[in-house]
Amino acid sequence: MFNKILFATTASPTCDNAAKVAFDLELKWNAKLFVFHVLGVPTRGYSPFVTDARTGEEETVDPDYIDWVKEEMKNTYADLLEDSDAELCSAVGAPHREILRMARKENVDLIVMGAHTREEDVGATRHRAVVGSTMQKVAKAARCPVVIISRPCTTCWKLFSNIVIGTDFSKASYSAFLFAYKLAKEVGANLHIFHALDINDGRSGPPAAQEEIEAKIKAAREKIESAYVSKIKDFDKYTIDIWEGIPYVEILKFARDKGSDLIVMSHHTREIDPEKALLGSTVEQVVLRSACPVASVNKPDKVKDAV
């Protein structure tokens, strides 16, 4: 399922939890792992200066600097590299762009990232926005699944027993379903198909009547049956649930309830301004708060063979 894995890292403690998962995936799936760090953000006009991706300091890119950063990466991952054939690589550029470029060039099957939420990683608010939106932009544009890890994940992927797929019935969500289904089947996990009915949904006035909510829940169940369950073959370890509420809260509650090892969602906002999208997106909220890894899948490229 995973032949090539790209672990995009800030090469700092922020990504430690993600690193463990990435190296574990390499071993268990016998995959080729790229450990990839974007050194610094270049300017728009001509200049040799870059803003170092970790410190926010101004740096000049030259072979010394690149060697130094690679050495740092080696030290950071010394323990994990002992049993690994991972390739350490780096590039100069806007982080999301270089991660996407690398993923495209190597045609990777999975991108693993940290959630970039830890305080010590970033000096300034501006910088935090940069790393936060990196995840956002990579998740939106990547052709392959993107797994985002913020908390320690102690369960090996091969031993996953519960996978939650949160769908909003978008086209992108179907790709997310395919990924969750494919993985559940491969590792023998339970597949929990879940839809959160948004009771706010931008409306004003009194909350919806109970009959209306129940009718919507019924409709959602039918949709899941026809769009997803009909595609499932030789696999019966699935459940269907629809909860009403605020989507990210319901997904998180559901995942906790099921002892979920992985939440799979799609992330397909069309918002161009990353700052606005950052606040509005359900997947972002889930990533920030989830106890288990979150996979964002938006494109069919790597999962269409699941059915």
Added chain:
Amino acid sequence: MPEGILCNKKTVDEKSQLDALLADKSGKQYYEEMNHLEVDSDALWAAIQKTCKSRIRTWLEICAHCGMCADSCFYYLANHKDPKQVPSYKIQSTLGELIRRKGKVDNAFMQMCMDTAYSKCSCCTRCGLYCPFGIDMGIMFGYLRGLLFSQGFVPWEMKIGTGMHRIFRAQMDITTEDWVETCEWMAEEYEEDWPGLTIPIDVQDADIIYTVNAREPKHYPEDLAEAAILFHVAGENWTVPSEGWEETSLAMFAGDWAACKMQVESVYAAMDRLKPKRMVVTECGHAYRATVIEGPYWAGLPSGQTPIESIHYVEWVAEALRTGKLKIDPAKKIKEPVTYQDSCNYIRNGGLADVAREIMGYIAEDFREMTPCREHNFCCGGGGGLNGIGRYRPERNIGLKVKRDQILATGAKLVVAPCHNCWDAIRDLEEVYKVGIRWSFLKPLLLNMIIVPDHLKPTEE
């Protein structure tokens, strides 16, 4: 040691030379070698006699030392009115002296000239507007840079930049394959949100040929995608050339006139090959000056014009808004106070001040002019290659103060800066002085504001 390994009078035409320069951290060895670089006085004087024509000789001769140029120079203002920052003094003590001494100058003098030409003048040409005789020190410093380059006295980054142009016909190491691949990649990445979006390469007889700044495909290809989306929404018949797509000219900043010629000829060749009706240049100031204003002369075109009509991106935007090809959603206009950074190269030197105001009229509810503005606006502080030279970083950062104060005086927190170097300088002044402003190119702003016709929207099943 008359000629160094890295610092010498040779041009950079081979990849190995370029790599050797790039491997020299911050130009340490390069500048050390420069201390021993011999001045070829005979060659220098011969070059002056051949190229220093009546205009510059007259300018140097008729300067009345009246000092009217002093307050026009942002370096003079930013440096507490230091008399050594008066433009006429700066040029008389360098180029003027060089000619008076008939090229018989030493290494120290040449280094002083280089330091002056790069860290005390961004070639913004504002002084020319204020001199009673119209003497333009910016133009003369551009000329001086050419003489310095021919003798090897050029900042390390500029030497690298010229090498890039000579080898790749771009300011960065981007091959034709890289460029074409980037166009395909961006079309692919955005086509889901914009059905039917393409970046057409090498289409014959298009209405528009679009050319860019190499940093866009290299680091910020979204810019290219944004341009494509706006052309797409406007219904333009456009194309990009597979070769001859790079508009910028670090060679112009460096004074490498032969490389300047090579670079613009690659663009003009694309025009001849594809026969488009017009060329649109991306949101870059010096690129427009190099390829549209100066370029025809470098290439020896008798008309003094580019082979086809060539316009800056702001001209295309204003036209698209005026003709209704792009329509702004009134509810999405910029509500907060916003100001506009006049790029010297296409406003003062290209006469596009009104065009910029026309755009702001369409997109902003509270547009605030800087003081001074339009042709009289100050350089951002990063022009003439200044953003990219480590050796002069402290001087550059002092110069940024003038733009900082201009922006703050408007009360606007958002600066529209349709020029790569202005964009950078404003970003850097925020980094250095932390005044709490934001800045943007036009493309991302427009994308948030335009009305997208229903037939161009994606369908979601």
